[in-house]
Amino acid sequence: MKSFSFSCELPNGVHARPASHVEAVCNQFDSNITWQNQRTGMSGNAKSVLSLIGTDTLLGDECLITIDGMDEESALEQLKQFINNEFPHCDEPLAVSDQEEDQSLAPLPRNFSNLKTAHIRGRSVSEGFGKGRLTAVGAVNFDALADLPEPRALVEEQNLLDTGIEAVIKSLNIFLASAQHTEGEVIKAHLSIARDNEFQQTLQENLVEGRSCADAIIATAKHFGELMKNSSSAYMRERELDIRDVCYQLLQSIYGNERFGSQNTLTEPTVCLADDLTPSQFLELDKSLLKGLILSHGGSTSHTVILARSFAIPTIVGVEGSKLSAFLDSEVVVDGTLGLVVTEISEPVERYYTQEHKVREIVATRQAQFRDVAAQTADGKVLEVAANIAHSVEAKQAFSNGAEAVGLFRTEMLYMDRTSAPDEDELYNIFCQACEAADGKSIIVRTIDIGGDKPVDYLNIPTENNPFLGYRAVRIYPEFIEMFKTQLRAILRASAHGNLKIMIPMISSLEEILWVKDILAEVRQELRKENRPFAEKVPLGIMLEVPSVAFIIDQCCEEIDFFSIGSNDLTQYLMAVDRDNAKVAASYNSLNPAFLRTLDHVVREVHRHGKWIGLCGELGAKGSVLPLLVGLGLDEISMSSPSIAATKERIAKLDSRECRQLLNKAMQCRTIQEVEHVLAQFRMTQTEAPMVSGDCISLDRDLRSKEEVIKTLADNLYLTGRCRYPNKLADDLWAREDVFSTGLGFGFAIPHTKSEHIEQSAISVCRLANPIQWGDEEAQFIIMLTLNKHAAGDQHMKIFSKLARKIMHADFREQLMTAQSCDQVEALLKQELELN
Structure with a gap:
């Protein structure tokens, strides 16, 4: 009989997953193997997962393994090696989230927080909001x-x-x-x-x-x-x-399922609460009745979350089930945009989300006309808008959202959160699924960008001090050559079923390109010998993210077919800034004139050599930067699919020649602040909207609080194209209200702000059906003044003062209060404020 003792190092103790690893090792031997937890005195058969679980072994418990049998010597040696080297890595700590203490959560917008409604915070992973009966799912009863x-x-x-x-x-x-x-x-x-x-x-x-x-x-x-x-x-x-x-x-x-069907059947609008939910459990749920999802565990790249996004199910993670147990069978609201669960649905909350729904409906209807057409500028310049995806399950929704292609298929997600790399057939099936969803449209598959900042345990790549600059992406391929070849084989085989392109990340030299091409030629030859079909001309491209490539574009163009700018990494490498380091994060800014000049150089050079270039970084989805990207003359930009329709709409309003002039002006700037100012001025010139216009005037509205008024008017400025971030604009208005109430008496209030979040200065007017409380006063007629921070000068106080003086006159107030139409109000304000 042999034995040895050790201390359990697993953060979550011996549960099903690590127990299955122990069982697999022990079942290789004929000897009887017993596991004893010295703390509890409980013993179990080490060849049984359930027996091991029954020992209640937790982190730090002293354990004794006893082996008795003919092969006890070899069993002892292998088990010791397993416990010392592999057992500590059989599980990993769970992310514990205490939302009350989580300082990383963004402050809630004042329009919501002022409602003082009971809610529980979580982390948003799928946007939108939904209301339904809170129901626990997953566990079988x-x-x-x-x-x-x-x-x-x-x-x-x-x-x-x-x-x-x-x-x-x-x-x-x-x-x-x-x-x-x-x-x-x-x-x-x-x-x-x-x-x-x-x-x-x-x-x-x-x-x-x-x-x-x-x-x-x-x-x-x-x-x-x-x-x-x-x-x-x-x-x-x-x-x-x-x-x-x-x-x-x-x-x-x-x-059979008829007798014992799914217990996760939904019969009414439901918000589902689960510790975790497997993808198959999620797919069982009736999506027409699933209004929201709350998970204790899970991350933004888990398959269940990816599926939730593809079905547009509002989802938050990191909420302990115990915090919501008292609200089971009650109606709740899941807000996947703000990252919270409303547990007390008061009338103001109902009205808040009714307004949110109205805004979303208007935007969706407006953007729908751009979703299924090719993106082009007002002067006819074509710019392909593509999607970034991490798994084939996202592809169908991406094309439904209007993607003209997949500009980046991040394959590293297929390798993470598992114990071994996917095999060729698994990858082949995934790529084929994406091709089926694409229906002939192109898909750029980026080969694995793992290592360094994206560790994968089973590769055993050592931790590095500077992972962004270290052993990652194409640099690890020679060591893991079979894994790389497996991926290339899968992509090539799938190319027989769709329009696939291969893109290599982190290229910094021509040597790397030539080496990849040699390996690709070997793989092609292997497939030919095996008589496996594949497309002979699969385009090969590289990520343009390491600055050295900017100076060898002529040589690269001799060897590859296309480039895609990784704006995130190119920014941090060009500026020598680790974007995850808070102390230098301020220097990580893609509006730096040096970065803009670099982009202009690489796009010009690539086009001069007759090749194609896109941009797949986060910059592509930023509406404020879009005019610069149009000005660059890129062939394509790609982004997360929910942003596609909005981006196409913005492109349709731009003139590529004006955008080029804007880029030239931005590149001549000396600081980031100057570039931001130039962009703000450009946005103001895009729509010559008058300060007072009928689309910002509404009469006899049923709004019942100061919060509703400010939210409704800010939302309207967003809908009329004068503001990009209505919640931020509203927060600026509230900051002014915190100093002093803008109620003037006589039933009038003039909320006002000079804000960077208003693009076209505007005077919004709202006459209410009934008076509401506004500070110490009552107000029924609201005139909201929002001026652009960069253009207002002293105009802000001039208009405010003139308005305040006019309101002192009873005849002016009477005309506004008795006006029969929005046109009458518009004409009166323009005349009295001399805004014609």
């Missing part, structure tokens, strides 16, 4: 099962159970073959439970004369569920879900 099947003869029940277990294992293996990322890890854990000796033995013990398979399965689920519930670890208690899932799958396998 065995107590809710009624009318169970009648028991048959024991031998029949035994056959049913054996067949059911085999079917579940087979089904899980099928799902595992195509599973991605975290989903694959969950399936592996479920597979280890289904195969577990103790699990199967408990099922057999519960299957006695007079009991059905269903009785035995439910008894087994409850037995192991109690083990989980009694754990000292909250995380371990939550892992009861693994047991419940497998047992319910077994019921469905034996009796």
